[in-house]
Amino acid sequence: MRRSIATVCVSGTLDDKLAAAAAAGFDGIELFENDLVVSPMAPAEIRKRCADLGLSIDLYQPFRDFEAVPPELLRANLERAERKFDVMAALGVDTVLVCSSVHPAAVDDDDLAAAQLAMLAGRAADRGMRIAYEALAWGRHVSTWDRSWRIVERADHPALGLCLDSFHVLSREVSPAGIAGITPGKIFFLQLADAPHLSMDVLQWSRHHRLFPGQGAFDLPGFVKLVLAAGYDGPLSLEVFNDVFRQSDPARTAVDAMRSLIALEDRIAPHLPPAPALTGHAFTEFDVDGRSGPELRSALRGLGFAHTGQHRTKPVELWEQNSCRIVLNSAVTQPGPAMISAFAVTSEDPARSLDRAEALLAPAHPNVREPGEAELAAITAPDGTSVFVTPPGDEWRSDFLPTGAGAAPTGLLAVDHLGLAQPFDHFDEAGLFYHSVLGLDHLATEEYAAPFGLMRSRAVADPARSVQVALTVALLRRGEWAPAVADPQHVAFTTTDIVATAAALTCPTLPVPDNYYDDLAARFALPDDVLATLRRHGILYDRDPSGGELLHLYTPVFGGRVFFEIVERRHGYTRFGEPNAPVRMAAQRHRRLTSNPSSGTP
């Protein structure tokens, strides 16, 4: 199907928006009137620019407050429409979106609405144009798709049809099932937007919180199937009002948008290489420099890791304990804090994983490698992290020459999850990336109050929980009063006996306040000896409603930006200990204060 995007979805002026839509591969656009009005390009020039960019203009929108009004207002409205038809003629666009009236003078009379819309359609038809009528979810009288359809049926004019917008339909309680029965040819346009379920005024919900398909909670595949069942063959067009997208790089946003449509189409009629099962974390790679490297090495040693392998040709070290593997890469060109530059996951079928990624606009880039090295291709996640996809087994280890060093294990068995703080503009993009490209599922989104502002967290994982990535973001972009480590990253390792592991560690762990344990005692009926053990080792505790338990501990921040976590999951606990994240943040802040009392930012 053809793919379109409304210019309102992305930031910038019309030049920016058209360039972004074309670069992301869209076939067409919906031209949002405000973008035209503020543009110095004449309509004919916009037409030419779009043609040059390979974009059709599929819809002009919106035309507001037209129908069911007294005669003198109708006259003015028809005059207003003629002016817009002039603009549309110059643009070469034949369909205009007329959304249901919110005007105080509009009356509650479907016959009148139908008659006046038929009159408008007649005027449009005279100019080779047509009217797509849409029920706004907050329309004064017409606010549901079925009522807009009754009016269009009643008007019975060939130049009058429906515009269906998934948000307006799915945000209301009226079932969309009947859409499949709409007369073929009468759905003139289809607009798609996802959204989280929110309990708020529907207009504000629509204006600020729409998302691209797959980023929210609506059943868009089901909705589109109903529309297709009614014979719709126009474009799938995105119309997403979103506070973040309105102010982030339009080129990035447009690619995110396109990925959402490709993934949606694949859910409706699978055509992409299916996402192979991911079976585990192969390794996690940190970039380190002369300052952060020694800190990380010392921390790993204290965690019971050994430096087991040395890369044949590069200053890259492999550190291991059981199935936990950390790669320290000192071949960085710029000094800076340590960071997770890459992680590798094992895939049942790496080639297919990469084919799927490419089809979803995340093409693999080959790792720079020397002759004889294992071939590893990576895709780039929205935060810039490279994601390597490797076959099961240890082929990638062949690049490392064994050092012969052995670990002094502390019981760390495997990677439980990675924690990656996301750049503010790309949180929803990241969720969609991991879901569509790698086939990971979104887990529940959590919000919590942290010492330096509200946080949002959303994890992605495969069904078997072999690969888990916890994504976090601040609810507001950080300003000057931001924590010194505003975007920390971490690796969490599993153990089956966290107390034994804690006792065996020789690296520093994060001190947990006594107040925390006093509160724990009040909240949960934990036996005194358990509580004493937790307290002694600085182990945090969480319990879910089904009785699942998490015991976990943190290290301080090493190398400027990274830390480690050790988790023991009991009785099927599946979350990530979010309620304890503020405790960690405060403790990391306190540690910084006490080690450097004069530091400015928290």
Add this chain to the structure above:
Amino acid sequence: MRRSIATVCVSGTLDDKLAAAAAAGFDGIELFENDLVVSPMAPAEIRKRCADLGLSIDLYQPFRDFEAVPPELLRANLERAERKFDVMAALGVDTVLVCSSVHPAAVDDDDLAAAQLAMLAGRAADRGMRIAYEALAWGRHVSTWDRSWRIVERADHPALGLCLDSFHVLSREVSPAGIAGITPGKIFFLQLADAPHLSMDVLQWSRHHRLFPGQGAFDLPGFVKLVLAAGYDGPLSLEVFNDVFRQSDPARTAVDAMRSLIALEDRIAPHLPPAPALTGHAFTEFDVDGRSGPELRSALRGLGFAHTGQHRTKPVELWEQNSCRIVLNSAVTQPGPAMISAFAVTSEDPARSLDRAEALLAPAHPNVREPGEAELAAITAPDGTSVFVTPPGDEWRSDFLPTGAGAAPTGLLAVDHLGLAQPFDHFDEAGLFYHSVLGLDHLATEEYAAPFGLMRSRAVADPARSVQVALTVALLRRGEWAPAVADPQHVAFTTTDIVATAAALTCPTLPVPDNYYDDLAARFALPDDVLATLRRHGILYDRDPSGGELLHLYTPVFGGRVFFEIVERRHGYTRFGEPNAPVRMAAQRHRRLTSNPSSGTP
């Protein structure tokens, strides 16, 4: 009255919060449990820290989900309470906030709730403590103040009283009038928060959008009077959950909070020097450097200004046309874009204006001046701009030696308003500052979609509209994809004949797209010749619902950050042409693109 602040109102860990509250002059705090739990300070240590800082701990909060539960849950809840009483004893705090239950096991039974709360109060009394019961606006069964009061009355225990929170009371439809009739001594605690009127889920409204008194739409003076009428003599305590305050500098936020309380008390029982009437803009001062200075001079000349005065001792120039006065200050120490560093308003009684400012934590700082110069004292607005307050008349001009130059007037008569983009963290603080310190009124807040993100705008003005400042802010803090001139500032001048003025100008004005006029023609029934005139001169147009009209035009950005506007107000138009702001932004962006096509950011 004593003034308190809940630790949840400001950002940081407990150390940060206590330091900020003390520095801003608060007498006490409400200790929010989460802040205690994540603190490494033991309760006794917190008690000592507070005492050292001169802060009492007036309330411990919250204790949730206590009342109206089955027996075994009651037992567990009482046990939980005893643990909290232990903590309170160590802290030396005697009152705990118990908020109405949201627990699924809570039953709808006021007698049971009263009996269990009486039992809890008995336990508290045994330890010299007391219970302040509060109806959460979203409580499962108890969600209004009158119901919470019925339960407290029924329980009839001396250690059980009410906590009233202005948000929970005023966000509901139940009238607060009856509060004045509550038995004296039974309101144990008073929490204050303002909020804008929002149509959304009340819990989300409360968690994210509370404001300090005077920053929102609630009638807090009226509310507090009712509480005082019931004999309340405890502290006025702020409890404000706000996404911005949670992540901005706590020291700043605490001062903003304190100012809000001082101003609120003054509205209840006036005690501050009343704000004298402001009668006009005396001058507006720009900092310029070797690069921006010539650009500004050339622009002013083109606007019909003349360089009429030269400062006796400093590289400071006075430019004038009628009552429009611009001061260009080249004595800047750091080069950078031009900016409005100061503006002067005339006051009926400057000394009283300054006394009031000082009482509201905005102390005047004397201008650095040489012997014989006019004395001018300035207060600092939240965005760093100096606000001079001068007597009527031209005393301040005595520092300038006349140059003898005469203007070639273009009809600019006076300053209509200043436009000051505000730093993200300080928008609400700025509104309160201008309102409380200078006595300006808030006009309506407007939100609009602009090319680089959503914008919020709120103007402040005196009743006679002699002094007007339009404050704007982006709804999200700007990121990398931000307009090159992200925080522009401007001065708008009035004319009574904008067409004649436009024809007389010799500086560049901002080109307005033809599309804008085509749309104007569709939106308003403007005569063709009027439209042609507007189009010819690049004059924008707005009309308000009462028929007031604004005709205005903009200049491009000069000196990197500032521009000018010329406005003609007709038939009582009182707004600031906000619907046309996106046209200006797009045109300024376009101008930048065409003059420097390779520039990175918009």
